[in-house]
Amino acid sequence: MATWGMAFDLRRCIGCNACAVACKQENTLPYGVFFTKTLTETVGTYPNVSKVYIPTICNHCEDPPCERVCPTGATYVRPDGIVMVEAKDCIGCGTCVVACPYDTRTVLHKHHVQDGLFGGGYKTPFEQQGMDRFVEGTTVKCTFCHERVDGGLQPACVATCPTEARVFGDLDDPDSVLNRLIRERKGRQPLPEKNTNPRVFYIE
């Protein structure tokens, strides 16, 4: 069985956030909720200034602190490494949100689920078809588009990226594009000192 992982090639990322838009569209995410973002950092001092774009996502860690602290067992790890949240078991305590070093989880409050994009409780047809899956008061996060992956497709953010800065693949396959990229370009994990062993790598 595959163990899924992802790599971000920071030389290719142009900070367009098409990945964030694709993710919102694929998952019908409420206003203000993001499963993935591309952060910007300005480096250098005037006049030698440049911008670096750093995509972020749930790292689907090998030793996820969110799974360890969850009091109900709602957060669990699939055999293929994808970290999931079972909404019917989640009580919205937020312990997993606090425990995640990467700030990639969100508790859905009333306004997220009920207000709709234009507010006042009106939901567009697009929101109506997609937001029923969300349970108010539970935690949501990136699932590597597990339904797409189970069907042999790539996650929406990977499929959309115009520069192919996002690479998705099997970490257990040494010949996969992902593994070769990590090996050859010396990919590094975010915040390795937290000992979560993320399955997402950054290639500089």
Place this chain on the structure above:
Amino acid sequence: MMPLNVGLVGNEFRVGYRLQSEWSWSMATAFFCGEVGAGLFFISYLAGLKSGLLVGLLMVAVGKASGHLIHLGRPSNAWRAVRNVRKSWVSRGLAAIAVFTATASLVLADAYLPGIAPRPLIAVAGAVAMLAALVIMVYQGLAMSHSPSLALWSNGLMPVTSFTYAMLGGVFIALVLGWNELPADRLEVMQVFAAGLVLLGLVVVVSLLHAAKYGPEAGQRSADLLLGSDLKGWFFPLVIVVGFIVTGLLLLFGTGQQLYITVAAVTELAGYYAFRILMFKAATYDPILTFGRHTRRR
């Protein structure tokens, strides 16, 4: 090393240190009621103070429970939180609260209605209630330090501060409640114990901040918030001055005087509640990745 050009950010798409915002006043109240209530029950059991047993039980069963239920996204499913005792300190704490509530109720019932249950059963219930109270006093600190995400919390001293504050709150409330009930020699011992705990608490809080200030960057950022910038106006006056220094002085000069002890209890509890809220407000996440220019370590 602290990156020069990386500051505090909110929800904008920028690299930076982010403040913890998921746990706030309702959780702080739950933590406060749980620890102080358990500490009060613990001290009252040892001192033989019936009213302390009652107030302690109510603080845990009602105060702590209310704070948590207000915070939860799905309070109707709160019972599920006891399902992961194998790994989660939150689960273990809830199990301890359930055991404590049941056994402490039995102990309390016997205290007010002697002979309501066989003596061996009451003795066992008392021992179990004390053990559960001990767990309640420390588990919140262990839950906070269990994850590496927030450097201010991910510290071995966090459970020690929980325990120390629990005992402090417990002994002060027990002194107030038991002033006219307990014998004078027991009150004297409790006042000496309280003075020792005030000193210990001050050392523990200072050590916690020291560890944050000279630890990971996010911890340094948190310490800076508490001691040098946005939260300085709250932390130093409330937690250190009111919570420890004023309390200590009142104990020193007011030994044996009910008014001084009562005021000292109020100042200590105010200092502890402020500490809880400020620990939540100042907790900071490290930036996920940064290419910023670095300074020397402070």
